[in-house]
Amino acid sequence: xxxxxxxxxxxxxxxxxxxxxxxxxxxxxxxxxxxxxxxxxxxxxxxxxxxxxxxxxxxxxxxxxxxxxxxxxxxxxxxxxxxxxxxxxxxxxxxxxxxxxxxxxxxxxxxxxxxxxxxxxxxxxxxxxxxxxxxxxxxxxxxxxxxxxxxxxxxxxxxxxxxxxxxxxxxxxxxxxxxxxxxxxxxxxxxxxxxxxxxxxxxxxxxxxxxxxxxxxxxxxxxxxxxxxxxxxxxxxxxxxxxxxxxxxxxxxxxxxxxxxxxxxxxxxxxxxxxxxxxxxxxxxxxxxxxxxxxxxxxxxxxxxxxxxxxxxxxxxxxxxxxxxxxxxxxxxxxxxxxxxxxxxxxxxxxxxxxxxxxxxxxxxxxxxxxxxxxxxxxxxxxxxxxxxxxxxxxxxxxxxxxxxxxxxxxxxxxxxxxxxxxxxxxxxxxxxxxxxxxxxxxxxxxxxxxxxxxxxxxxxxxxxxxxxxxxxxxxxxxxxxxxxxxxxxxxxxxxxxxxxxxxxxxxxxxxxxxxxxxxxxxxxxxxxxxxxxxxxxxxxxxxxxxxxxxxxx
Numbered sequence: 001x002x003x004x005x006x007x008x009x010x011x012x013x014x015x016x017x018x019x020x021x022x023x024x025x026x027x028x029x030x031x032x033x034x035x036x037x038x039x040x041x042x043x044x045x046x047x048x049x050x051x052x053x054x055x056x057x058x059x060x061x062x063x064x065x066x067x068x069x070x071x072x073x074x075x076x077x078x079x080x081x082x083x084x085x086x087x088x089x090x091x092x093x094x095x096x097x098x099x100x101x102x103x104x105x106x107x108x109x110x111x112x113x114x115x116x117x118x119x120x121x122x123x124x125x126x127x128x129x130x131x132x133x134x135x136x137x138x139x140x141x142x143x144x145x146x147x148x149x150x151x152x153x154x155x156x157x158x159x160x161x162x163x164x165x166x167x168x169x170x171x172x173x174x175x176x177x178x179x180x181x182x183x184x185x186x187x188x189x190x191x192x193x194x195x196x197x198x199x200x201x202x203x204x205x206x207x208x209x210x211x212x213x214x215x216x217x218x219x220x221x222x223x224x225x226x227x228x229x230x231x232x233x234x235x236x237x238x239x240x241x242x243x244x245x246x247x248x249x250x251x252x253x254x255x256x257x258x259x260x261x262x263x264x265x266x267x268x269x270x271x272x273x274x275x276x277x278x279x280x281x282x283x284x285x286x287x288x289x290x291x292x293x294x295x296x297x298x299x300x301x302x303x304x305x306x307x308x309x310x311x312x313x314x315x316x317x318x319x320x321x322x323x324x325x326x327x328x329x330x331x332x333x334x335x336x337x338x339x340x341x342x343x344x345x346x347x348x349x350x351x352x353x354x355x356x357x358x359x360x361x362x363x364x365x366x367x368x369x370x371x372x373x374x375x376x377x378x379x380x381x382x383x384x385x386x387x388x389x390x391x392x393x394x395x396x397x398x399x400x401x402x403x404x405x406x407x408x409x410x411x412x413x414x415x416x417x418x419x420x421x422x423x424x425x426x427x428x429x430x431x432x433x434x435x436x437x438x439x440x441x442x443x444x445x446x447x448x449x450x451x452x453x454x455x456x457x458x459x460x461x462x463x464x465x466x467x468x469x470x471x472x473x474x475x476x477x478x479x480x481x482x483x484x485x486x487x488x489x490x491x492x493x494x495x496x497x498x499x500x501x502x503x504x505x506x507x508x509x510x511x512x513x514x515x516x517x518x519x520x521x522x523x524x525x526x527x528x529x530x531x532x533x534x535x536x537x538x539x540x541x542x543x544x545x546x547x548x549x550x551x552x553x554x
Contacts, residue, residue, distance in 0.1 A: 075243030084151035091159025098129025134197025283310035411486025
């Protein structure tokens with residue numbers, strides 16, 4: 001790479017296209033996709049470099065060994081490029097207008113144009129052009145994320161239109177500030193498309209600023225986000241983010257496209273847990289999948305709802321596995337580190353059980369409680385897509401949860417406001433609605449109780465509507481539960497009576513584990529949880545914390 005002449009690297013979306021178009025190259029024919037074909041005529045116009053790096057041209061995609069080698073160089077290729085050209089596709093008249101006006105750098109005009117109350121034709125066409133820009137497939141792809149983060153300089157191309165990094169960043173910031181909700185209301189965006197441009201680019205900018213300060217990115221957060229991005233090959237859910245990992249992790253994870261994705265995921269997790277000694281990535285494990293041990297996340301699934309409790313882009317809010325009083329967890333002392341041991345070293349009573357289930361990890365901590373009652377959230381993804389307040393199914397589920405809470409409300413471990421804290425995960429703010437109070441929750445429940453009356457709409461404030469979407473997002477794919485010791489919480493949908501609430505050292509949240517009936521020394525991983533009253537290390541003050549044990553999870 002050090003001897004390469006100055007070159008530009010292309011970042012574009014494959015869109016699952018087949019390489020059906022011929023490209024003559026050095027006396028041979030290379031087959032490229034329609035997206036690459038469409039951009040080539042524009043690359044030669046007014047470009048500083050005569051050299052371009054395009055993966056479809058520079059990598060023989062049919063040669064697995066060559067692909068393994070070249071993909072391991074992706075970080076160096078995009079980081080060393082004099083600039084990365086982001087190809088959004090062909091333009092249209094609305095995009096032509098929007099880019100022309102954006103390049104004038106008149107942000108007072110942009111503010112006015114994004115105000116949907118302005119119905120002048122020019123303003124409407126500008127908003128449509130912006131919409132067509134930020135909902136392009138490039139903003140949904142996994143590899144493009146890494147390419148844009150690593151680039152020293154970024155330039156957007158849409159047809160013959162050019163936009164700078166700073167113009168797109170300023171536009172996205174304006175959209176987040178004043179236009180997002182309005183755009184959804186007037187129908188220019190489908191709600192599922194909103195995060196394409198805004199959320200993707202905001203996270204790219206955040207990661208670029210982080211790296212500019214010579215700070216390593218937190219890989220569990222990257223892996224969390226990679227799950228909502230698209231990749232043609234499921235192994236790319238790991239490989240497509242690896243260029244942003246620590247140098248240590250990059251050196252330990254081989255690129256092997258010939259392996260089944262399940263093997264890639266398991267091998268990656270075992271390397272990560274031993275190398276990084278950080279259990280945060282286990283918060284991504286939700287539902288066990290055939291071919292994967294229960295503790296290994298299925299990175300290939302693309303959840304639209306059900307945000308992680310323990311992993312947040314704005315910083316972890318919980319510290320359940322950290323005992324600040326004596327340093328356990330915070331110091332990651334050798335006695336209480338998360339560790340991995342081989343299957344052969346563990347003496348099991350029934351070896352057939354271990355053979356049947358395969359891979360095992362051993363995690364250290366203690367059991368703090370046992371599930372006594374569980375109420376699964378009833379909605380499917382289709383229900384989530386068309387959910388708006390008020391909603392009878394939501395209200396009925398909340399009533400069931402309140403019944404569970406009221407049955408244990410008099411117990412010492414359950415305070416009067418525990419239900420509200422559990423429903424809001426003790427976070428207190430959501431999407432610009434700061435300091436959410438229990439009164440907002442009561443208003444939301446009163447509005448649902450008055451469905452079908454004139455009083456209904458008057459009761460639904462902006463704050464209570466925001467709270468509705470917050471609750472349903474975190475409730476999706478989960479269960480509201482109570483425990484034998486009088487606690488309440490929110491856990492995975494599959495949470496059942498008899499499951500154990502466990503504290504793992506250095507983990508942000510408690511986890512739900514299920515003893516395997518065939519062998520009580522083995523556990524099935526159920527997933528992360530919120531348990532009121534033990535989210536900030538309080539469990540270390542309980543007598544249960546003295547019962548240190550190793551959880552062998554299969």
